[in-house]
Amino acid sequence: MNASLRHVFLASLLRRRLATALSLLAIALGVALGLAVQLIHGAALDEFGRGMRLVAGEADLQLVGPRDGFDEAVFVALARHPAVAAASPILEVEARLPGREDALRILGVDVFRVLRMQPGLIPLADDGADAGGRFAALQPGRLFLSDDARARLQEADRSGDGESQPPAMRENRVLVQSGVRSVTLEVAGRVPGMAGVIGVMDIAAAQQVFGRIGTLSRVDLKIARGLSVPQALAALNPTLPPGLALRPPEAAASEVGTLSRAYRVNLTMLAAIALVTGAFLVFSTQLLSVARRRREFALLRALGLERRTLMRGLLAEGAAVGLVGGLLGAALGHALAAGAFHFVGGDLGAGFFRGLVPSLHFDTLLSLSYLVLGVCAGLAGTWLPAREAARVAPAHALRAGEHERGGLPQGHTRSGYAAAMVALAVLACLLPPLRGIPVGGYAAVVFVLAAAVLALPVIARRVLPLLARGRTVIWRLAHARLSGTPGQAVVAGAGVIASVALAVSMAIMVSSFRVSVDDWLAQVLPADLYMRASVSSGSGYLDPAALAMIAATEGVARVDTTRLINLRLSDDEPLFSVLARPSQGNWGLPLVSGSMAPPAQADGLPPIWVSEAAADRHRLARGAVFELPLGGRMVRFIVAGVWRDYARQHGAGLIESADYVRLTGDQRVNDAAILLQPGAAPPAVAEALRTRFGAEHVTIALPGEIRALSLEIFDRTFLITYLMEAVAVMIGLFGIATTFAALAVTRQGEFGMLRHLGFTRGEIGRLIALEGALTAALGVLAGLVAGAAIAWILIEIINRQSFHWSMELAVPWGALALFVASLILLAALVARLAGRHAMQRSAVLAVKADW
Known part of the structure; x- marks a missing residue:
């Protein structure tokens, strides 16, 4: 491509500065989030491995x-x-x-x-x-x-x-x-x-x-x-x-990497969806740009420009947007990683690398990889518009009136393609995880998004006739415009679908997870007070003498204890947690299957209740025999039930305290659950225990305090998820803004005619705002359906295969309704602002330009 042609194509990016800037920002945000997650994890893992190598020596x-x-x-x-x-x-x-x-x-x-x-x-x-x-x-x-x-x-x-x-x-x-x-x-x-x-x-x-x-x-x-x-x-x-x-020695770092892999991959996939949403924005801006420049391209074709040269020029535009956006994203990603190290450390918000102070290093290969992803997003968003532009016959494109609607999708029914995507999503959900990564689940998310975008013309064709009963002139004009050019809804709604689907699915998943965790905490914390000397890996512990002192404290009716140890079941598995505690009366054990009574075929084997993660990883069910290395030998247990555990991702088992002490001789205790006598005040008993043991030696908390702290940690862990949701929604609004900014330029003649018919600038502004609201509503409708489907995939497939956790569905209806209403209002606002420039032109000049 010679210099003149490069100027023709690349200079167009500068002429539409707003659309180009928003596309660059969308790609930059997607690249930055994904790169930051990888940089944070890589630096933390390198620091952990460096420490292990120093300790291991030779x-x-x-x-x-x-x-x-x-x-x-x-x-x-x-x-x-x-x-x-x-x-x-x-x-x-x-x-x-x-x-x-x-x-x-x-x-x-x-x-x-x-x-x-x-x-x-x-x-x-x-x-x-x-x-x-x-x-x-x-x-x-x-x-x-x-x-x-x-x-x-x-x-x-x-x-x-x-x-x-x-x-x-x-x-x-x-x-x-x-x-x-x-x-x-x-x-x-x-x-x-x-x-x-x-x-x-x-x-x-x-x-x-x-x-x-x-x-x-x-x-x-x-x-x-x-x-x-x-x-x-x-x-x-x-x-x-x-x-x-x-x-x-290097296997320790690999084990920690395995522990954090599922969390890291989920964050990376969220960043990838943000990048895909950015590609949708590039698609909409490029498609509208191609539609506006059809006569220009037709003239170049008539003067001898080849189809493939035209397509290469348009792809160069998309690649340039992706390249600059990728460079900005790489710089922003390093800045985000540096900020994360300064404010929250290198634990990714989930505690995998707590205590480490990693330093940020520039990773050339990783940065280039995400730069290439940015370029690919730009190319992917431009490929379809470029192909359509290259296919148009010059004589057809040079006809009068083609510049207004030509090049936009005509809203033809794509139900067959959408159904095929849904079928592929169902098949992907049936795939097993690959090395613990739910590849099929992530593929299903992509297929659902594709199905929603392909189904948007069908939704527009079915929904728009239902809206034809509006009596105001502005409503009828807005409806007529969308009905006559359904491609406008398709172009503007594509980015909205992706952003709404992501936001809705994550809102449902996080709400379901949070409600399930809250219910779980209510079940596992039935005592009046909880006391511990340190975390399970710390040097503090409660011995029999300390337990006797607790039991002798005034107001204490009963003390139940928990001993937590972490065992190594094999060379290549993470540590397996064993809790030794009394199990009488299903006290604080949220069973999902089985019962507290040992199976009839126990044959004298001690019972064990395994978590969902342990049941999935080791294929255990009630009546199965499970072996654990305790006291230097393998001990056989019989599985009595499966329980829900949100605290230990890689599996846990609960055995009777008496069985544990008999097998190991270990009488240490990590936690004491204290039930009080009727009428005893928990704060008074807690103060008495602090006085007896020293407030600096023990931590005593009420169940409500533990629940509040646990939910605070939960919200902090999902903070980056909320950030990615906000980025996706912002990108969707960018799509509305760029679409209506571009369409408003091509509709100056239409606005001028409406001005001659008596419309004021304010009424034309309300017309554009109404079109933006209706367009966003169509995208929101498709996004809600797609978001509900993706939420089910996240809950039942991705989270189950990644973390082996089940949860109850809890839809935040109020929050979703507020989100939908706010998004539609914001869409109307940005559409109104985007079309303001076109409305400011003289009505006479606007009509004259069409003659």
């Missing part, structure tokens, strides 16, 4: 097991194995800092073994900590901090109620919690080779301080010279007890 393999640790006797056997050249035991503890919201990750290490394998964990004593600092790390109660940890512990902390808490480190002393008491550790030096908020101490001292005698969290191994990793695995795996796994 290890070839790592022995991992339950999060609470395993018997250290395994280390002795591995260290003596001929396939192992060196072994380094590690005890990892999330040490709760009394009175603060955060915790300190402490690694208990063998200071002699880390010299050979993990130089990054070598502690360096401060001057004066010990004679020469040589044996400071072996002294009980000595702690060594990374530079990041020292800086963090010297900062004041802000608790959940907004009150400022003093620094955790004062005068080289740090208070940590073990059980329900505080232990003072002396900061004796630094760990210069480590990054992140990490402390290091002698493993024997850590076991004693935190009550973990005989327990390890991990063993890092260096295999013997001459052996490959597969050979070492083949030699070592048969010697391991159940529930332990050997894997490369």
Whole structure:
């Protein structure tokens, strides 16, 4: 294409500045949201992997097991194995800092073994900590901090109620919690080779301080010279007890990536839908531009321009819009990612990387990929208008009057195509997930959107006759215009359909999820008070003595306990959660199938109630036998029922507390559910417990407080979803604005004639606004139907295959009605504003231009 032709095509983008700017913005927003999600996750995962590599040092393999640790006797056997050249035991503890919201990750290490394998964990004593600092790390109660940890512990902390808490480190002393008491550790030096908020101490001292005698969290191994990793695995795996796994150090980052994959993919798909909506906007603007320039193209064709050259020129316009929009989106995506790191960290709003402080790096390949997606969106939106423009015969396009309606779709019935898309959507819903990703569900969403767009002419043809009974002149003119040019509704409504479908489907899904979570919380929180010493992975716990003190507190009638542990069922699966608690009377267990009574064919096996995720992942039903690694051996349980669990995505099982203690000997407790005597005031009992144990050592909450906090976290998690909905709706309004701005230019003669017939500019403005409202209403109608179908796919297919959660349908009728009314009013407003320029022209000149 020569320079003159490039000017003819690309200069048109500058002539229609508003439409071009809105198209650029739509593509930029879609690219930015998708790129930001990937950048945030990638940076957080890289930071997590970097920390794991520093801790692993030169290890070839790592022995991992339950999060609470395993018997250290395994280390002795591995260290003596001929396939192992060196072994380094590690005890990892999330040490709760009394009175603060955060915790300190402490690694208990063998200071002699880390010299050979993990130089990054070598502690360096401060001057004066010990004679020469040589044996400071072996002294009980000595702690060594990374530079990041020292800086963090010297900062004041802000608790959940907004009150400022003093620094955790004062005068080289740090208070940590073990059980329900505080232990003072002396900061004796630094760990210069480590990054992140990490402390290091002698493993024997850590076991004693935190009550973990005989327990390890991990063993890092260096295999013997001459052996490959597969050979070492083949030699070592048969010697391991159940529930332990050997894997490369980088597998930890891969496991975290797997945990967050479903959440990340869902956000990426939402961004992709926003980008598709932007492609619809490019389609509508390009189609209208082609319709206005039909005579121009016909003249060029008559002068010898080839069809393929015309099509290439128009595709170049779309590619230019996509390229510039993609560049803007890439810049905006990096800015959004940087803002997310600054304000909310790198956990994607779902807590997968809580505590990490990742740094943003420019990813060339990822940025280019999303830039290409922007160009593809521009090309996809332009391809159909370009093909139609290339097909038009020059003689036909040069006829008078063709510039007003030519090139717009004529609204012919596409019911067959729409039905085919619906059939494909149904078939896609039947597909199983691919590596845990509901590919079929996402394909079904695309097919439903396509079906809604293809069905829009049919909807317009069926609905518009029902609106012909309006008695005002403006109403009749607006109806006649849409009935005579249904293509106008198709072009403007395409973007509205996509945006409304996305907004409606997400509103229904989020409302259903929120209502289901609220109902679930009401079922699982039946007690009067709840008490815990720390989260399940923390160093706080309740032992039998603490439970006896709780039971002896005035006003307490009964104490039910929960012990949460995380087991490793296989090398390639995420950790499986086991809750040990009394199950009498279906107390707080929301069953969806089965019962609290063990099956008749139990044969003496202890019962287990599994979550929906566990039932799906392991194909379990009532009466099935399920094996768990407990106490160093595989224990068989019989499934008594399936229950709904929104707290653990990758599966959980509930067993009787008595069975757990009998099998493991572990009497620690994470949570205590306290039922009060009649007449006892929950605040008074809570205050008595805080006084007895120390308010800094325990967290006590009412069920209502836990529900409110959980729903607040839920809303924060879906904040980015609401943002994407708003972006899609804004893009749909852009489509209305560009469509009516372009159509108003071609209708100047019509407006001039109406002015000669006595219409005022205000009445013409109301006419355009009414046309915009009717057009938006048609798009909203199709979008509501498509949104309801997509909501069903999200609830029953995508969420079920991604997270294995079921939920009850809850449609927010009031919010949807308000949204629909607001969108139609906004559409009327933007249509009125878009046509204002055309109405300002002199009526005489407007009519004269047609002669």
